[in-house]
Amino acid sequence: MSDKVSDPVRGEARGTAPVPLSVLDLVTVGSGRTAAQALATSVELSRLAERRGYHRHWVAEHHSMPGVASSSPAVILAHLAAHTERIRLGSGGVMLPNHAPLVIAEQFGTLEALAPGRVDLGLGRAPGTDGATAAALRRTDRLNEGALGSPLLERSRELGEDFPEQLAELIRFLDDDFPDGHPYARIHAVPGPVQGPTARPPIWLLGSSGFSARLAGLMGLPFAFAHHFSARNTVPALDLYRESFRPSAVLDAPYALIGVAALANDDAKEARRQVLTGALSMLRLRTGRPGLIPTPEEAEAYEFSLAEREFVDSWLGNVIHGTAEEVRDGLDALQKRTGADELMLTANAHGGEARLRSYELIADAYGLPDDDVVRSRTD
Secondary structure (H helix, E strand, O other), rough: OOOOOOOOOOOOOOOOOOOOOEEEEEOOEEOOOOHHHHHHHHHHHHHHEEEOOOEEEOOOOOOOOOOOOOOOOOHHHHHHHHHOOOOEEEEEEEEEHHHHHHHEEEEHHHHHHOOOOOEEEEEEEOOOOHHHHHHHHOOOOOOOOOOOOOHHHHHHHHOOOHHHHHHHHHHHHHHHOOOOOOOOOOOOOOOOOOHHHOOOOOEEEEOOOOHHHHHHHHHHOEEOOOOOHHHHHHHHHHHHHHOOOOOOOOOOOOOEEEEEEEEEEHHHHHHHHHHHHHHHHHHHHHOOOOOOOOHHHHHOOOOOOHHHHHHHHHHHHHHHHEEEEEEHHHHHHHHHHOOOOOOOEEOOOOOOOHHHHHHHHHHHHHHHHHHHHHHHOOO
């Protein structure tokens, strides 16, 4: 393996952080705000993350959710690439069942050409939405014969799961190496290798249960676990990933990051007000009432039933929030408990200002570098 600085997968811990810190962005849209404002905040966030030494900025795919504007990760990533220079950019993730593998290969081949060496392709196996919306995305149950040919594939067929075959097809398109005689042997994803030597984005598998953890391990791929909404499964999934891991051309040892809901504020009470907006938004989503992210005032005034209060309290129990020092201590404890190789922080709140301030405060708490300060000292 190459050293940490040049490795396309492994990040470098900065300051006093125990592991690399990264950003997961849902491009949240708050009540009274617009998608245009949310996307502008994402540009600010990417610039801030680059300036402060966060390792990567990923955008998650969601559909038919008024409170998020991240339905098209590839489009957003192209925009972020035009406004940054060094930070890694990627999907956290693209939901593979929603798309033809060739389309994803072309989109991320384009991104790699626009931002060489800075693009990650994170893939999920859920639709990222409800069943009706998934149908509107024109998902199919087509199986591509001969893509993997493994016991894992046979088991996935028994479960009605064709994700491994879709993944194998995507990798073939990215590498432009379908065997002679394959129906797709004369089809090329462009931009891609058919146009000359080129790198391709590292593939990550995302998950919130054991299926993707095991598949990532068997394929020797990096793994990203959604701790921020499946906390009880985090340690079992990471254990399964590490136990299943087989060295590959990509990795000689497991590498796992976890998504973590975290929000810091100068005042602990204000941090609680801000994260309550995300909790109420999730409650509404889980009960079939999705909408824009409510304001702190709306969340405070909401009259929760006993069952709703239990849900919100449980949800907030997995959101690390408070002062910067409290958030730092919570992140340190979580990393120690899980052994995660990287922490990817998501800050879901009503306003972009609160989210941006949170990432700045966390960077300060860990003593991450500040490029603006460095420049001012050398000018």
